[in-house]
Amino acid sequence: MDFSVITGPVSRFLATAQNGIEVLRYGGLETGAVPSPYQIIESVPMYRLRRYFPPDTRPGSAAPGSPVLMVHPMMMSADMWDVTREDGAVGILHAAGLDPWVIDFGSPDQVEGGMQRNLADHVVALSEAIDTVKKVTGSDVHLAGYSQGGMFCYQTAAYRRSKDLASIVGFGSPVDTLAALPMGIPPNVGAVAANFMADHVFSRIDIPGWLARTGFQMLDPLKTAQARLDFLRQLHDREALLPREQQRRFLDSEGWIAWSGPAISELLKQFIAHNRMMSGGFSIRGELVTLADITCPVLAVIGEVDDIGQPAAVRGIKSAAPRADTYEYLIRTGHFGLVVGSKAAGQTWPTVASWVKWRSGDGPLPEEIAPMGAQPSESAIDGGVALTSRVAHGAAAASEMAFELARSAADAVVATNKSARNLIVETARTLPRLARLGQINDHTRISLGRIMTEQAESHPGGEFLLFDGRVHTYEAVDRRVNNVVRGLIEVGVRQGVRVGVLMQTRPSALVAIAALSRLGAVSVLMPPDADLAEAARLGGVAEILTDPANLEIARTLDRRVLVLGGGEARDLHLTESGCDVAEVIDMEKIDPDRVELPGWYRPNPGFARDLAYVAFATINGELVARQITNYRWALSALGTASAANLGTRDTVYCLTPLHHPSGLLVSLGGAVVAGARIALSRGLAPDRFVHEIRQYGVTVVSYTWAMLREVIDDPSFSLSGTHSVRLFIGAGMPTGLWRRVVEVFAPAKVVEFFATTDGQAVLANVAGVKIGSKGRPLPGGPYVELAAYDVGDDLILEEDSGFVRRADAGEIGVLLARPRGPVDPTASVKRGVFAPADTWVSTEQLFRRDEDGDYWLVDNRSSVIRTPDGPVFTAAVNDAISQAGAVDLAVTYPLEVRGEPLVVTAVTLRPGGSLPSAEINEAMATLRFGIGPAVIYVAPSMTLGASYRPEIGPLRAAGMPKASRNTWYFDIDTKLYKRMTAAVRAEIIGDQP
Template sequence: MPSLPSLDDLPGASSVLGLLRRVGATAVNATDVLAHGGFVTDEQYSPYEVVSTHRVHKLRRYFPDDVPPDAPVMLLVHALMISGDVWDISPDTSAVAALHGMGIDVWTIDFGWPEREPGGLERTLTDHALALSDAVDEVSAATGRDVVLGGQSQGGMFCYQVAAYRRGANIDSLITFGSPVDTRAPMGVPMSPENAAVLARAYLASGLARRISIPGWAMRAATQMLTPIGVAQGKAQWYANLHDRERLLPRERLRMYLDGQGWTAYAGPAFAELLEQFMVHNRMLEGGFVFRDRLVSLADIDVPILTVVGSADLLATPPAVRAIRRAAPRAEVYELNVPIGHFGIIGGARARKLTWPTVGGWIHWRDGQGELPAALVPADRVEEWDADALSGIRRWFGTAADLSVGTAVSAISGAVGAVRGAEDLVRAGVDQLARLGELGDVGSETRISLGLLLDEAARRDPGAIVYAFGDRVIRHGDFKRRVDSIVAVMLGLGMRPGERIGVRMASRPSLLSALAAISRLGATAVLLRPDGELARELALGRVTRLVTDPENVPVTAVTDLPCSVLGAGSNRDDLPGHVIDMEAIDPDRVRVPAWYRPNPRNAEDLAFVLFTGSGAGTREMLITNRRWALSARGAAEAAGLTATDTVYSVAPLHHSSAILHAMAGAIASGARLALASDPDPDTFWSEVRRYGATHVSYTWTSLRAITDRPPHANEPDHPIRVFMGSGLPRGLWRRVAERFAPARVVEVYASAEGEAILANPSGEKVGSVGRPLPGTPEVRVVDYALASGPHGSSSAGSVSRGIVTDADGYARPSAPGEVGLLVVRGRGSARQDVVPLRNLVEPGDSWLATGDLFTRDEDGDLWFVDHVRSLITTADGPVLPSVVSGTLEAVPGVALATAYGVGDDRNDGNEVLVGAVRPLPGARITGDALARAVRVLPRAQRPAFVQSVRIPTTTWARPDVASLRRGGVPAPRRNVTVWCLAADGETYEELPRA
């Protein structure tokens, strides 16, 4: 009887058996995965010792019993959303094992699992960064060597921040792995950086960010959603090989780590700080992030950097990572390019073959034990990233993903925009925008003042930063306590509301504190210029008391005025006997009078007295609380200021540009105010980077030093968006706009009389001051007889006498391009000697003469020409000095120009017209160039003499014409060239030196 065929003899039996065996193996392996979360392996972790345990971190040292003598030291830093085991997941992918095998002493910082640590979910980014700084100290002390800091993703960001914070102390070099620096760089997901910022602002504005921590599973899900294609491919490959345990085992611990075991919670305060510092702002690149109360900028890094870039990294794209070379211009930056994605840089097969051998080679090169690895390329020789990968991924996502992101952004914007518009709302805050709107509707009885606005800001958000100076910041809550203490001391010294208190200080935090205290007391601050004529300004300002800083204490008593000194650094032994040290008075021991009420003043009360001019031409500028509030609102709107900005004031605080534009605009908008500590260009660029300055205030020529010098190392990719101020000469304006593009210039004008506030927000018309800001009074330019000007007189009445009227007695409006007097509608002035002009353009109206000459163009934009009192009276008639100086600025090679008159007794008391030019560095000016330039002027307006000279400037950076005038008719001398207008009136002849 024939035997039955076996199963193996049946057709296709082998394939069926193979399938059954595969199904069986898959079932067995799947059961193990379900029971244990994965396959159990016999792989061993690298040995380590927990050297120390702290509130935020633990410090591990790997292979502690096998550290080679004099081994270079590396401290590795992980990102917050994953555990510290990322450096030693399995033997095949272990970074610590690879580095140890190359003779390196390896340490890691472990931030633990915040959800399991006491207070772990209350941590901030600052807590982690300062913990890393402490770890650097500890490792360096234990080993006696500088530390190589290495960090993956956000861990690398911590490395950058700590290196900047420490100014490189005890740090040999930095190595970062896929660590982004520019959060405005293209993203590898279907969301623009702008949309991401909108979502971040909205989430912060909701108030949820600091209160809700993100669990580890949510962090894992969110990260995987950003790269769904790669995640899906990886899972499909794993499932396809589930039958082959031996094939999966080598990467099993890595899979289990990435699928859940390695993800930790993200503390709410830390996540909120991440959004605010690096999504809403771009502080890694632009600067201005804060550790506790200290400002930090990556521009302070000067240690070598190796940045490892994943060319297929879609979480930290190559442009975002490579931005470190722009953020840290002083550092020597090298790049290693690895053709892999984000995590594979440190955990994949290529990491084992390329990343870690190259990193080890870098460390030994830094230790003097080898050559620079050949795979490393100086960052400035790396070509820009080819964005084909990004485009391809976006095509994979398709239109649906773009629509989903756009819909989310639109939904948030629509919901918040029901109140005032999402963009503005989340950037400036509901309360701050509402307050800004109120500043445009201030009645005479409205309670408004500098002190009140600061009080309101401190009540809203005491932790917000009010100003920065040097490398420190002051928060609203601390500033309020300081100001209240000063007020108590002032009350103890007998100061009272309504007094005029003279303040003579350098531009420093003590000056801002003094101004806020005087406002809160209800007095008037008279800002005395440190280089001004003290006696004259005291008399004009009707000062009853004097407050100074240690550097500006009068050597002798000023008549019978009580004098007090305020500010840290005062030497108690060196103070003159007539001076009271306010810092020595304990505010807690002062008995505050029962009548005292903080911030009692109304809109029409006098807030500040400023000064313009010099010598006999010195005059006061009276600023009411209403005018200051209007200026605050106007500056904020014209410059586009929001609570996310930082205003860096180059102008000293006793200048109207600083008081009315920089300080006022910053306080009104909630932006930070940063005070320049020194006018030196090196300090300027260092502080712009450290502060993350988005707006820079100027006055007159204060920007010349940074504009006309060679490029600074910190200048490329600067964060400045707006230069705002007043008096910028047109030639310098053009150079500023060209050199620092795309930053724009916003010129603002505030009249000395009346409440005219003009601004040119676009900056497109160089030299124009634009138009009146919304909420400010109407202005007009009326015909003016220049020959009738007061020529130096400060009398407002004498100014108005030059107004030209028509047959009906009304002021005649100036035609476009014609010079006229600017008048502003208003009922009266804070100055008693200013009389309103009645019935000027219509019956019953009231106007104030500003004393300033303007032109109006065909579009209605206004152009400042000169002050009436600046007119130069020559034998041929009055000359406008700004017209002459503007013409001379057009001469090639001229950095700055001015024009003035010199008295000449031989010319019937008329003045000789003189021009002065300052050449650009290395430039040579010729008489022929001068002649070609001035041909556009009528013969009577061509200067009789032009001198090439170092034009002096005042502390306001305005050309010091008075000093030049005292020199009389210029004569050639060393470093001074003088040209004289020839008899033909067309050419200039260079005068020989004696």
């Protein structure tokens, strides 16, 4: 009888029972493994710094190799680098002659205050550990981080500007998190969900270790179930289980630690919802950081079938760090298999060791490592692991195939309806703003100060103001505003008082304007390049609020001067001879806590109808004051936020001075009502522009007129790699510059606004497709009409009934707006226009409306130049000549020659550009209305005003252009522009030979 038939199953049963009891009692099988030796080099509450296999310090001992500092993710134990001594990371690197170090953040639930840790704490701690390793070894450090630990490495390298770093190795570490989220979650859904979880879930709770383990396993439930089933099936075979027992115990129980709520919230908000590792502008203890500052080499280890750190997300480092030499090593394994297991021991760590040696000049670049190729500018619909890779990997192929087929079908629908999905998202964001805009009436309490209070109450920790590389929250800015309000009350400023604001575009200027709004006073925004005495008179200024930089200018005005901002160490020189000290008050010396608020004070008292600001414009050489009500501000702010689809993920870069309506109404207003961040700059310079859009993670850039030419036309301007900018918003951009901007910053668009200072008419080119168009009226904004116009008699045309005739498509008309709220007393008001007793405000601007309903500016009524040969519409001429590719700026103006107006168009050319006669004639053939100028010439330069608008005065003062190869005249006989000779010029101006 063959007893093996009986003893075999019995032996198997007994072995299974024995091993099972050992697992139940001790949590696993006893393997006899011992951890690798290490020494604690530094121990602080935030971390312990381990040095594995500490070197022999006796004379004659071999010096250790290059230091490699390994970083674990927050939810995993630092022991992950030494799961098995022979096959673990530290052991393999040591055997290769390197010097392995590990930072151990510990389990935060076992450290006092540990569950209050945030991401910045980990980044700063890692930076300190790098300093220690550098000090002990004297060598630059190679950083190696797994999953989120690799994200820490990237963030720390950017925070340190790559100081003392030899290279970075990231294992399955996502950078472009929205390019490929786990489980195929769509980016929009993932961003919204991450933002919600950060604000409403993990701001209140933490994650214990067991939940971290469960969450990790649920990301790949099929693989987890398969691993457990395989373990049970082999429970009788101890020898088969022992090689993988340490790894199994680590993943099932020992390797997981708690995760603090603040750290999770910050991860979800900054790096998933806002994707700021790609865009830049993430905050480390108030300092703004961008991965574009990484300059050391980077090796991204990518799992071909990794569904957590998916290849598309990991490869984002190439675009995010354009100044770094970026390499990749593709290995066919999943997420955890990148660093632990047989493939990691046989492939990953030997390759990483060879990488470190190559960087140290001690060997060739491993063949498996290749330079990372350029990444697509936009993530594909399915940026995840390919279907074929999934099917070929693991025993769960059939289940994964079914899942992928379902997801592929869903993605096909998503791709087909991508515009519909975006429309839904934008509508959800836009409708509440339009609804609020439609609800505003004269008695609605609304103002800048009130909106800032609402944001501070809703999102006190929300990032709001960025300046000089630092970030300030809504709560901090709101507190500063309230303190300034107390200071203003202390010096006697009351509701309704007009205060001149003469300040540079700095945080103190923003705070000053907001404080005056909260007090109910009027900010008179004084442009520094204007006649300040005249501005003070026109604005009815009672006193001047200034900063130290403008103090001397402010003192020349016959008003009391209040000085705000400039830092604590400033010296205002208040005792200079000839100066009356009593006329200057240093607001920073007022203790707000000692100011008693009077009974009349109520914060944010302003109604929509109330005057809030006075801005200035120069018309025909004269300074004109424009009144801006709270309604006008709200209209522009809500309209901008809607037209630009601004949200909390946006950072608005305010290049426009705050004294300019565009800076106050568009940049600041749009950002505040949208809850977006606003970044202020110290000045417009190409190097600063590129650095700050990356450092701040700028998504929207504000401009005015020709401002951006100062950047993109500068020889030093260079935009290497990708950028985060999606929109440029502003007014007055020349069409030639517009084309260059969208070419240089593709795929970003330009949203061009047209708005009257009183806010009665607002247009926006939201689509950005028709370059040069002012777009259409904003939904929810003022209603506009185009009244037919007779240019010869300068009259608005009427029908036989006596009512005004509406202009047809393609016909010139005067833009009229139906007023909402108070009407500026200087406005041209018309009644009985289209119906009995109706009221309209004339903008005095001439437009045409095309067949699609888009409006095109033709000219201002006062700017039309009437000549014996016909009218010249200056704006239309400037747009036409700008069709020539080489034209940069264009200005059209009249000169008086022989008692008649001679119309001249001056242009400047792009660097290196030339303007052939044929191109001029081709461009001018596009002129739809009126006649062209008599003379066109290339000016060597143009003077730009403070708002970057070309000034006509200097050009006109220069007189008639000289004959040259860059001067053309209109030949009446051929109807073409030809080069002007000296004889032709003499004939035009009437010179006698």
